[in-house]
Amino acid sequence: MSDAEHPAPDPQTATVPGRRCANCQHFSLSPVQVCPECLGSELHADGVPGDGVVYSRTVVRAGPRDRDLPYGLAYVDLRVGVRVLANFPVGDPVLPGDAVTVHTVGRTDDGLPLLALGHGTASAT
Numbered sequence: 044m045s046d047a048e049h050p051a052p053d054p055q056t057a058t059v060p061g062r063r064c065a066n067c068q069h070f071s072l073s074p075v076q077v078c079p080e081c082l083g084s085e086l087h088a089d090g091v092p093g094d095g096v097v098y099s100r101t102v103v104r105a106g107p108r109d110r111d112l113p114y115g116l117a118y119v120d121l122r123v124g125v126r127v128l129a130n131f132p133v134g135d136p137v138l139p140g141d142a143v144t145v146h147t148v149g150r151t152d153d154g155l156p157l158l159a160l161g162h163g164t165a166s167a168t
């Protein structure tokens with residue numbers, strides 16, 4: 044997957060890149076070729092805002108030697124209705140229910156976005 048197929052979204056309006064179905068507007072993070080909602084095949088690179096709420100979180104203390112340990116992982120329910128997995132520094136006191144912002148920090152070898160929690164997280168009430 045090349046960057047030409049998944050251009051970086053405008054950071055002012057979208058921080059999580061993916062694909063949107065031209066038929067039903069369903070947004071997918073995965074580089075799908077067919078819409079999982081309507082089976083439409085006209086999909087376009089798009090992005091969504093990264094604001095959401097932490098669903099769950101954990102700290103990873105064991106893993107590959109090339110990875111700095113420990114690090115945090117959190118599932119975040121984005122406001123647009125997509126649940127994503129994002130990294131966070133262990134010192135960040137993020138908890139389920141916290142309002143956070145997710146942004147793209149890179150890409151995996153498969154072209155999927157690597158996401159991280161933005162700074163300035165605040166607790167939701």
Ligand SMILES: [Zn+2]
Pocket residue numbers: 064065066067068069078079080081082083
């Ligand atoms: Zn669709």
